Amino acid sequence: MTDLKRTPLYDLHLDLGAKMVPFAGYEMPVQYPMGVMQEHLHTRAKAGLFDVSHMGQIILRAKSGDTADAALALESLVPVDILGLKEGRQRYALFTNNEGGILDDLMVANRGDHLFLVVNAACKEADAAHLAAHLSGACEIEVITDRALLALQGPDAEAALAAHVPAVANMAFMDVIIAPSAFGDLWISRSGYSGEDGYEISVANDQAAALTRALLADDRVAPIGLGARDSLRLEAGLCLYGSDLDTATTPVEAALNWAMQKSRRAGGDREGGFPGAARILAELANGPARLRIGLLPEGRAPMRAETPLFASESGGEPIGTVTSGAFGPSIGRPMSMGYIATEHSAAGTQIWGEVRGKRLPAVVTAMPFRPAGYKR
Amino acid sequence: MKYTEEHEWLRVEGDVIVVGITEHASEQLGDIVFVDLPEADTEVAKDDEVAVIESVKAASDILAPLDGTVVEVNDVLADNPGLVNEDPLGDGWFFKMKIEDLSVLDDLMDEAAYKDFIG
Numbered sequence: 438m439t440d441l442k443r444t445p446l447y448d449l450h451l452d453l454g455a456k457m458v459p460f461a462g463y464e465m466p467v468q469y470p471m472g473v474m475q476e477h478l479h480t481r482a483k484a485g486l487f488d489v490s491h492m493g494q495i496i497l498r499a500k501s502g503d504t505a506d507a508a509l510a511l512e513s514l515v516p517v518d519i520l521g522l523k524e525g526r527q528r529y530a531l532f533t534n535n536e537g538g539i540l541d542d543l544m545v546a547n548r549g550d551h552l553f554l555v556v557n558a559a560c561k562e563a564d565a566a567h568l569a570a571h572l573s574g575a576c577e578i579e580v581i582t583d584r585a586l587l588a589l590q591g592p593d594a595e596a597a598l599a600a601h602v603p604a605v606a607n608m609a610f611m612d613v614i615i616a617p618s619a620f621g622d623l624w625i626s627r628s629g630y631s632g633e634d635g636y637e638i639s640v641a642n643d644q645a646a647a648l649t650r651a652l653l654a655d656d657r658v659a660p661i662g663l664g665a666r667d668s669l670r671l672e673a674g675l676c677l678y679g680s681d682l683d684t685a686t687t688p689v690e691a692a693l694n695w696a697m698q699k700s701r702r703a704g705g706d707r708e709g710g711f712p713g714a715a716r717i718l719a720e721l722a723n724g725p726a727r728l729r730i731g732l733l734p735e736g737r738a739p740m741r742a743e744t745p746l747f748a749s750e751s752g753g754e755p756i757g758t759v760t761s762g763a764f765g766p767s768i769g770r771p772m773s774m775g776y777i778a779t780e781h782s783a784a785g786t787q788i789w790g791e792v793r794g795k796r797l798p799a800v801v802t803a804m805p806f807r808p809a810g811y812k813r
Numbered sequence: 814m815k816y817t818e819e820h821e822w823l824r825v826e827g828d829v830i831v832v833g834i835t836e837h838a839s840e841q842l843g844d845i846v847f848v849d850l851p852e853a854d855t856e857v858a859k860d861d862e863v864a865v866i867e868s869v870k871a872a873s874d875i876l877a878p879l880d881g882t883v884v885e886v887n888d889v890l891a892d893n894p895g896l897v898n899e900d901p902l903g904d905g906w907f908f909k910m911k912i913e914d915l916s917v918l919d920d921l922m923d924e925a926a927y928k929d930f931i932g
Contacts, residue, residue: 467870468843472843472844473843473844473869473870474843474844474869475844477869664843664869664870668869737846737847737891737894738847738849738867739846739847739867739872741871741872763869764846764847764867764869766844766869771846771847793849793865
């Protein structure tokens with residue numbers, strides 16, 4: 438694993454007994470001695486702390502000095518209303534390609550004199566190049582390499598973080614602040630990817646271990662690995678880029694219409710003007726041929742990624758494919774996410790997934806599988 | 814008790830052999846959420862994929878340790894797969910099989926050899 442990168446928390450992970458695995462070019466903790474199942478349940482019951490320092494942090498500054506110009510420039514790459522994003526607020530966004538497929542999903546925050554982006558680890562170099570290729574005229578693009586990123590998630594996240602940064606108690610879901618602390622300036626958003634209330638916290642690399650140890654000193658907070666991160670996000674119905682989203686999948690197929698505001702749609706103030714707009718606007722008008730759905734297998738056998746889906750118990754061609762599947766510790770049963778021909782996508786539709794040569798029954802189900810605990 | 818390189822244990826009980834996975838294997842797999850067992854009265858050849866264990870992480874095949882016939886399976890695991898983590902050498906057994914010639918067991922590892930094997 439010599440070619441793999443390490444986050445500033447690498448040594449701490451080893452001290453905590455983590456099992457390390459390669460992920461997106463990094464050596465990352467997949468689980469700690471508590472184990473995936475208990476880590477998942479602990480996050481839902483109390484609070485879990487995740488090292489997500491492998492993710493990319495990027496600042497966009499308008500060369501004009503007016504952040505609205507950076508927002509308009511970024512709108513040329515995403516089907517999302519960035520101009521309307523108020524200072525101190527964050528929003529989910531998608532980089533699309535010319536075919537309407539998804540290059541990456543990301544968070545965009547308006548921090549007054551600049552925009553702050555958090556992108557996926559596996560895509561971060563490509564995203565930075567994409568931004569440089571298209572936005573260099575209007576923006577300065579600064580890739581942040583001297584800061585780590587933590588996620589603190591769960592019902593006790595507010596109390597645990599407020600002990601160090603009282604201001605976080607007053608934040609609402611998707612608020613962002615820059616807060617001074619004993620660990621230097623922290624860049625905090627009230628967000629995450631577990632379906633729980635919580636925060637993502639950007640901290641200087643040289644303060645990251647100290648902040649992590651301080652948060653873990655709280656009995657309510659446990660370190661959580663990538664294994665539970667995946668089952669948490671799947672129970673919350675959230676997409677994993679590379680599994681549920683990719684360059685051949687449009688935001689409409691991915692049922693991410695909520696992420697594309699009216700201003701960018703047909704008849705909006707800034708209709709279109711992003712890569713793949715023709716296809717995406719047509720799919721918004723006419724509906725896509727396939728759609729991302731949730732799926733609950735009726736038995737206990739998980740239907741994992743690449744499980745083919747069928748409309749009947751025998752015969753026929755596949756009508757879809759699972760893209761993520763696992764056991765949901767909080768719902769106590771297996772769950773899957775996948776794509777299916779639109780005519781079979783209604784909640785309640787009975788279908789079959791082929792697991793090891795056997796067709797097993799499953800039901801199309803609305804997501805999230807477990808209601809989210811966001812503090813609106 | 815005998816052990817295979819596939820981290821299965823075999824215990825002779827009368828004229829049948831009880832098969833399960835080792836404590837080491839159950840720890841490596843993590844929390845087990847589903848066990849897909851063969852039907853009773855299934856003839857199997859060594860290294861056939863006879864069962865599947867699903868943990869929270871992934872699916873793993875269980876191979877037949879020897880040629881023989883599966884005569885009984887542990888149906889309790891269908892509703893309580895966590896037994897494989899809680900008691901891998903006892904209540905978490907997988908299946909019982911009959912084999913022609915018990916002497917093939919002599920080629921398998923004993924406990925000391927298995928401990929060396931997993932280091």
